[in-house]
Amino acid sequence: MLDELLHLMYPRVCAGCHTLLSPGEKDICAHCTVSFDAFPNAEAADCAVKEILRRNHPETCAPRYAWSVYRFHKKDSLQRVVHAMKYQGVRRLGAFFGSCLSEMIAGSGIEENFSCIVPVPLHRLKFVERTYNQSEVIARSLAAALEKDVRTDLVIRRKYTRSQAGLSQKERQSNVSGAFMSYPDIVSGHILLVDDILTTGSTVSAVIQALEEAGAKSVSVAVAALAA
Ligand SMILES: [Zn+2]
Numbered sequence: 001m002l003d004e005l006l007h008l009m010y011p012r013v014c015a016g017c018h019t020l021l022s023p024g025e026k027d028i029c030a031h032c033t034v035s036f037d038a039f040p041n042a043e044a045a046d047c048a049v050k051e052i053l054r055r056n057h058p059e060t061c062a063p064r065y066a067w068s069v070y071r072f073h074k075k076d077s078l079q080r081v082v083h084a085m086k087y088q089g090v091r092r093l094g095a096f097f098g099s100c101l102s103e104m105i106a107g108s109g110i111e112e113n114f115s116c117i118v119p120v121p122l123h124r125l126k127f128v129e130r131t132y133n134q135s136e137v138i139a140r141s142l143a144a145a146l147e148k149d150v151r152t153d154l155v156i157r158r159k160y161t162r163s164q165a166g167l168s169q170k171e172r173q174s175n176v177s178g179a180f181m182s183y184p185d186i187v188s189g190h191i192l193l194v195d196d197i198l199t200t201g202s203t204v205s206a207v208i209q210a211l212e213e214a215g216a217k218s219v220s221v222a223v224a225a226l227a228a
Pocket residue numbers: 014015016017018019028029030031032033077
């Protein structure tokens with residue numbers, strides 16, 4: 001009842017197409033949800049993520065497993081949803097991606113005992129600017145479903161990097177080179193690393209390297225979407 005009243009007073013619109021949401025819909029309308037380019041299964045997503053990392057970062061160890069829910073395409077409604085989550089303060093959209101990822105991971109039949117879940121960190125100045133880390137919002141939703149702990153203290157972003165958007169693969173790589181560091185005395189086990197979007201994989205690759213140098217036995221990767 002209260003929800004319906006609030007909806008009348010403050011109509012909620014879809015983050016993907018900006019049309020009015022039906023009362024049962026939450027943040028994204030049914031039309032947009034089915035229009036997103038979803039991976040058919042966990043194996044297809046695993047191959048696609050590893051292929052991007054292998055092609056662009058042959059020097060980095062491949063993740064043990066990799067998951068991505070979607071591919072996004074320029075100017076599609078998924079790109080608008082991701083944009084709203086990252087830059088327009090709609091942090092709860094992260095819970096949508098976290099829940100999709102938890103279903104994919106649980107349904108992939110891989111019984112893995114992650115020691116913890118680690119979101120790709122933002123530099124503290126960027127955190128102040130944006131007020132939240134969208135990868136952490138995804139990671140927290142995923143962790144609640146998988147009953148794991150989120151650790152935001154294992155990796156720090158010590159270099160303030162400019163946005164990766166619009167940079168070439170080489171520029172992305174040098175932009176994040178040396179940007180992350182981790183602590184050898186507290187990193188161990190199989191870590192699940194979470195990011196929002198994977199484009200050339202430079203950021204994820206740099207964090208995998210930092211975690212492995214610090215003692216992680218292995219690292220798996222979960223992202224909301226791959227940029228096609
Ligand atoms: Zn929509």
